Amino acid sequence: MEKYDLNHLRELEAESMYVLREVAAQFERPSLLFSGGKDSIVMFYLARKAFFPAKVPFTLLHIDTGHNFQETLDFRDELVKKNNVQLVVGSVQKTIDSGKVQEETGYNASRNVLQTTTLLDAIEENKFDCALGGGRRDEEKARAKERFFSHRDEFGQWDPKNQRPELWNIFNGKKRMGEHFRVFPLSNWTELDVWQYILMENIEIPCLYFTHKRECFLRDGVYLATADFMKLKPTEKAQVLDVRCRTIGDITNTGLTLSKADNLEDIIKEIAATRTTERGGRFDDKRSDTAMEDRKKEGYF
Amino acid sequence: MDKDNRAYLNMDLLRFTTAGSVDDGKSTLIGRLLYDSKSIFEDQMEAIEKTSRLKGEEHVNLALLTDGLRAEREQGITIDVAYRYFHTPKRKFIIADTPGHIQYTRNMVTGASTANLAIILIDARQGVLEQTLRHAYIASLLQIPHIVVCINKMDLVDYKEEIFDNIKNEFMKISHKLDVKDIRFVPISALKGDNVVLRSKVMDWYDGATLRHILENIYIANDYNLIDPRFAVQYVIRPMNQQYHDFRGYAGRIASGQYIVGDTITVLPSGFESKIKSINLFDKELDFAFAPQSITMTLEDDIDISRGDLIVKSNNLPQSSQDIDIMICWFNEKPLKINGKYNVKHTTNDLKCMIKDVEYKMNINTLEKNYSEKAVKMNDIARIKIRTTKPLFYDAYRKNRITGSLILIEENTNETVAVGMIL
Numbered sequence: 209m210e211k212y213d214l215n216h217l218r219e220l221e222a223e224s225m226y227v228l229r230e231v232a233a234q235f236e237r238p239s240l241l242f243s244g245g246k247d248s249i250v251m252f253y254l255a256r257k258a259f260f261p262a263k264v265p266f267t268l269l270h271i272d273t274g275h276n277f278q279e280t281l282d283f284r285d286e287l288v289k290k291n292n293v294q295l296v297v298g299s300v301q302k303t304i305d306s307g308k309v310q311e312e313t314g315y316n317a318s319r320n321v322l323q324t325t326t327l328l329d330a331i332e333e334n335k336f337d338c339a340l341g342g343g344r345r346d347e348e349k350a351r352a353k354e355r356f357f358s359h360r361d362e363f364g365q366w367d368p369k370n371q372r373p374e375l376w377n378i379f380n381g382k383k384r385m386g387e388h389f390r391v392f393p394l395s396n397w398t399e400l401d402v403w404q405y406i407l408m409e410n411i412e413i414p415c416l417y418f419t420h421k422r423e424c425f426l427r428d429g430v431y432l433a434t435a436d437f438m439k440l441k442p443t444e445k446a447q448v449l450d451v452r453c454r455t456i457g458d459i460t461n462t463g464l465t466l467s468k469a470d471n472l473e474d475i476i477k478e479i480a481a482t483r484t485t486e487r488g489g490r491f492d493d494k495r496s497d498t499a500m501e502d503r504k505k506e507g508y509f
Numbered sequence: 510m511d512k513d514n515r516a517y518l519n520m521d522l523l524r525f526t527t528a529g530s531v532d533d534g535k536s537t538l539i540g541r542l543l544y545d546s547k548s549i550f551e552d553q554m555e556a557i558e559k560t561s562r563l564k565g566e567e568h569v570n571l572a573l574l575t576d577g578l579r580a581e582r583e584q585g586i587t588i589d590v591a592y593r594y595f596h597t598p599k600r601k602f603i604i605a606d607t608p609g610h611i612q613y614t615r616n617m618v619t620g621a622s623t624a625n626l627a628i629i630l631i632d633a634r635q636g637v638l639e640q641t642l643r644h645a646y647i648a649s650l651l652q653i654p655h656i657v658v659c660i661n662k663m664d665l666v667d668y669k670e671e672i673f674d675n676i677k678n679e680f681m682k683i684s685h686k687l688d689v690k691d692i693r694f695v696p697i698s699a700l701k702g703d704n705v706v707l708r709s710k711v712m713d714w715y716d717g718a719t720l721r722h723i724l725e726n727i728y729i730a731n732d733y734n735l736i737d738p739r740f741a742v743q744y745v746i747r748p749m750n751q752q753y754h755d756f757r758g759y760a761g762r763i764a765s766g767q768y769i770v771g772d773t774i775t776v777l778p779s780g781f782e783s784k785i786k787s788i789n790l791f792d793k794e795l796d797f798a799f800a801p802q803s804i805t806m807t808l809e810d811d812i813d814i815s816r817g818d819l820i821v822k823s824n825n826l827p828q829s830s831q832d833i834d835i836m837i838c839w840f841n842e843k844p845l846k847i848n849g850k851y852n853v854k855h856t857t858n859d860l861k862c863m864i865k866d867v868e869y870k871m872n873i874n875t876l877e878k879n880y881s882e883k884a885v886k887m888n889d890i891a892r893i894k895i896r897t898t899k900p901l902f903y904d905a906y907r908k909n910r911i912t913g914s915l916i917l918i919e920e921n922t923n924e925t926v927a928v929g930m931i932l
Contacts, residue, residue, distance in 0.1 A: 213730050213765075216522035216601040225803035226762040229743040233816055233857070257791040258803070261756060262748040346594045353589050371589070372925045373615060373840050375760070376914045377856050382923035398594045398602055408518065416787035423839050484552045 217405050224251075224393040226377060227256040227356055228340070231391050232258075232265045234381035238391075241265040241509060244280035245456040246401060246413055247342030249287075250402055251393055255340075256291070264342060267294040273319040273458045274301040275437060279457055283414040298330035302375070312440050315427075315439055318460045324508045326365040338381070338389045341509050346398045347409050350501035356395050359483040361457050362386035364507035390509075407472040416453045417475065424449050427456055430463040450459070454479075520596065523729055525626040526605040526653070528617045529792040533630045538699035539593065539606060542721065545706040546564060546854065548595035590620045599725045609640055614873070614888040617644070618838045618928065621651035622914075626730050628720075629658045633666045633696075637679045645680075646873050648888065649687035650836060650930065652910060653734045656692045657723055664698040670714040675717045686876050688907070695720050704822045707803055731805035733800045738766030738774075738822040739912050741856035742814055758789060759814055764824070764856070764911035767799035768806070775826065776812060777819040777902045783810040817858035819902050819912075827902045827912060834868075835908075835929035838890050841919070843926070845885035845893075851926065855901055855915040862917070865894040892932070907928035 214222070227253075231238050240255065242248045255264045270284060288295045300319050303326045304311050309409060312318060345352045355371055357379045371391040372380055381389055394402070406413060424431045425444045432438065434446050438460065452475075469475045500508075527535055543549050571896030593604040605620030607613065620626065627648040648656055648667055660681055666672045673696045686694060695704055696715055703709035706721045718726070746758040762930045768774075772785045788795045789805040798804045806820065814820075821827060839845055845864060869878040871890040878892075885891045917927040 211645040212523060212733075212735060214802065215518055216520050217518070219522045219801065221761060222801050229760050229803070230857075233744045258760065259744075259746060260789070260805075261753045261758075262746045263749075299829075345592045349591075352591045352593065368589075373619050373916075373928065375619055375916065375928050376910060377623075378914065378916050380854060380916065380918055380923070380925050382852070384917060386925065396592070396594075398596075400596070401601070404518070466709070506787050 211423060217401060217408060218247050220397055220401060221254065221257070221278065223253045223396065223432070227379070227393040228255050228258045228377050231338055231340060232366075234379070235389070237336050238314075238340065239269040239334065239336040239338040240264075240337040241327075241342070242268040242270050242284065242295075242340070244270070244276070244414060244455070245285045245342070245405065246402055246417065247344065247394060249411060249413055250397075250405060251340060252287070252291075253344045253409065254393065263460070264291065267296055268297065269296050269327075269330060269334075269336070269339065271323050271330065272299045272300065273460075273461050274299065274436070275319060275458045277414075277416055277433075277459060278303070279414050279416050296330060296334055298326045300326045302326075303329065317423070319458060320461055321503065321508075324364075324503065324506050327509070328507050329362065330399065336388065337383070338391055340391050340393065342394055342507060343392045344394050344397050344399070344402075345378060348500045350504055354392060354504075355496050356392055357381055358390045358392065359383065360388050360390060361448055364388070366390075366504050366507070368501060368505065376387070400476070403472065403476050403479055407476060414450075414456065416456055419450050419452045419470050420502075422451050422464065423447070424464055431460050431465060431466065432464055433462070435459050437488065438462065520599060520601050521729065522601050522603065523626060523724060523727070524603045524605065524624050525724065526617075526620040526648075527622040527628045527629060527630070528607050528609060528620070528647070529912070531561050533609070534699045535606075535609070535633050536686060538628075538630065538659070538661065538705065538856070539604060539696075541699055541702060541705050542604075543595050544593045544723075544868045545559060545592065545599050545702075545721075548593075562924045567795060568624070575632050589884070591615050597721070597725055601723065604650055609644065611643065611874070612888060613646070614643070615840045616839055616892070617647050618651060621647055621653055622910075622928070624651075624653050624655060624657040625732050626727065627653045629656060631658060631676055631680070633660050633672055633676065637683065640685055642876060643873045645683065645687055645689070646871075646876060649689045650838075652688070652907060652930075654728055654729075656689055657720065658692065659699075659720060659923070660694065660696050661699055663696045663703060663709075664701050668696075668703075668709070668711045670712070673715070683876075684782065693717070693723060695767070707847075734765035734909050735799060736766060737825055737827070738768055738772075739764040739827065739909065740768065740806065741858070741912075742816055742818045742820065743857050744816060745814065756807070757811070758807050759818075759820065759850045760803075760805045761798045761852045761857070763798060763805040763821075765800045765909050766825075767797055768801070768822075769797040770795075774808070774820050775823045777821065777829070778889070778900060779813070779818070781810075781812045782823055783808040783812060785809075814831055814908045817856070819856065827835060827904050829902050831897050831900050832865075833862075833895050833897065834892065834932040835895065835915070836890065836892050837885075837927045837929045838873075839885050839887055839927050841924060841926035842887055843919070844887075845891075847883065850920065850922055852918040853895075853897060853915055854918065856912060858901075860898050860901070862895040862897045863897055867890040868894065888891040893929075895929075903931050905932060 209506045423434045452467045607616045607620040677694045692719045697704045704719045742759045743761040786807045866881045869880045870882045904912045913931045
């Protein structure tokens with residue numbers, strides 16, 4: 209490398225830090241959506257970098273479906289304690305209990321769609337005018353059209369056909385009362401970039417990403433973890449396998465990968481060789497061709 | 510770290526844009542670049558195969574990979590800019606894939622704004638068309654440093670060298686009217702794969718590089734202006750804790766040039782001078798930093814600096830004025846209002862301006878300037894004069910894409926209505 213060359217990870221890092229600083233400067237009450245997954249962990253790490261030696265100027269917002277892996281919640285609490293940041297938890301269980309939404313039933317019941325109501329309520333209650341998300345454009349085709357600064361109307365809705373143009377590095381975060389923005393600092397990162405960056409910077413991630421023994425069952429070609437609230441069909445059989453998570457979401461829609469990778473380098477090799485996308489194991493995206501766009505319009509992450 | 514992972518750390522990043530219409534083979538070309546670099550995954554392929562089948566299409570429609578919005582899939586057109594990602598062992602690539610029709614000029618302009626390189630596709634059977642001129646003009650207006658003209662569908666003209674040469678000469682003639690530094694030509698067949706990733710066996714008369722070889726090897730480190738140091742303050746960092754009690758850091762992304770600890774700098778608009786005390790990136794102190802790094806700077810003197818201020822080297826000052834000439838592309842359905850007031854965003858600065866005059870409108874199909882036409886509507890490109898509420902510190906866009914660019918925002922709707930390049 210020559211003196212003035214930045215490798216692609218350093219260039220992505222510089223871009224994301226710039227976006228995070230724009231958020232701190234342009235908004236009054238910004239929040240950072242934290243799921244305990246690797247993307248939100250990297251986003252938080254970049255925020256620490258962007259504002260060091262000051263504290264991260266964002267409140268963490270976690271939308272808890274009540275169906276999380278315990279390891280994720282422990283990791284979240286540890287990170288909050290270590291970095292002395294504010295955490296707000298929006299509970300999907302509470303939204304259900306209040307009668308605002310109806311829980312799905314059946315074998316593939318998921319609280320994925322219900323999260324949107326909880327998220328929008330949490331944004332309104334806490335008067336957040338911006339929510340930072342770890343979404344990446346390579347994840348899904350509707351996300352490929354998403355801006356860094358994505359405007360939401362007073363109902364929290366996204367209008368994909370009427371997005372603000374975004375040129376150079378100028379971000380227009382101007383809005384009216386009641387409207388808010390979703391901002392995606394990792395827009396230009398790919399799954400592999402995220403993993404390489406975790407390795408390069410030695411960032412701590414939940415143990416779920418590394419191989420471990422877990423009781424699972426196979427459904428529609430995807431391994432899912434067993435849990436109290438997961439009903440098995442008569443034909444499905446629980447078995448203990450060596451697995452790891454490629455993405456971490458809610459237990460009901462996180463597909464597990466059969467893997468013995470117990471370190472970052474092996475994980476990266478596995479991902480570089482894989483022939484399916486990360487969201488291929490996500491039940492929530494399989495519902496229709498434009499499932500992601502439809503959810504996003506309503507105010508989803 | 511083992512060898513594979515280390516190699517990955519030596520990759521750099523190339524952003525390129527492709528403009529094209531449905532018929533000129535753009536989707537096929539992108540599909541081939543992605544497919545041959547193993548960037549289309551099995552489940553993506555299955556999903557588009559399924560959709561293509563349901564729609565009764567004969568072939569797998571690779572455009573479905575990028576046309577992600579419901580409206581785009583229903584109408585079979587690209588409306589917006591789609592970003593696609595792939596990498597080879599040498600580089601990571603970001604493609605800004607844009608529609609090519611004149612009614613999507615604004616999308617092409619958007620895609621071009623961050624690109625290092627533009628691919629312009631010409632159908633070998635048709636030669637240089639109106640749209641070729643338009644795409645080349647936008648690339649030059651937005652100052653994309655490198656243009657690669659791909660003369661496609663060579664298989665349909667029997668791979669004739671003469672046809673390639675004629676189109677190349679024709680394009681060189683129009684390029685005199687443009688401001689482009691580096692133009693290359695490649696004869697390809699995106700469908701058959703000639704000269705895209707692999708060298709063509711049939712066109713042995715062509716001894717240049719394949720498209721992918723160009724994309725992988727073109728020298729881009731010089732694309733950033735490393736001469737004029739410009740640093741717009743984004744955010745002031747004041748930890749106000751015990752350990753860093755007196756720390757006052759100016760956070761931002763270096764727009765151009767480099768800064769070295771000890772450099773004498775001037776803060777604009779105040780004009781105060783000081784010296785750089787430290788350059789920080791997270792918990793590390795750097796000796797120097799350069800574009801496009803995001804850093805935090807501390808100064809020797811305690812002077813009043815806030816967001817929007819520009820820190821420059823004292824021996825290299827930018828221009829300053831309230832009356833600015835700019836080339837704009839209008840983005841909004843509501844037309845430009847002469848004497849209208851708009852909000853301006855320029856670097857990290859917010860101010861207002863009034864549009865004083867429209868000097869000419871550009872006919873981007875013929876590259877003729879129209880001095881009598883003043884009505885500027887969506888997708889129009891024009892040269893205008895604005896007056897800002899306070900002096901702007903800027904460089905010509907030709908010299909600096911960051912300090913030379915701005916956007917206009919309508920006051921009531923907060924929409925970005927136009928983008929401008931300072932002359």
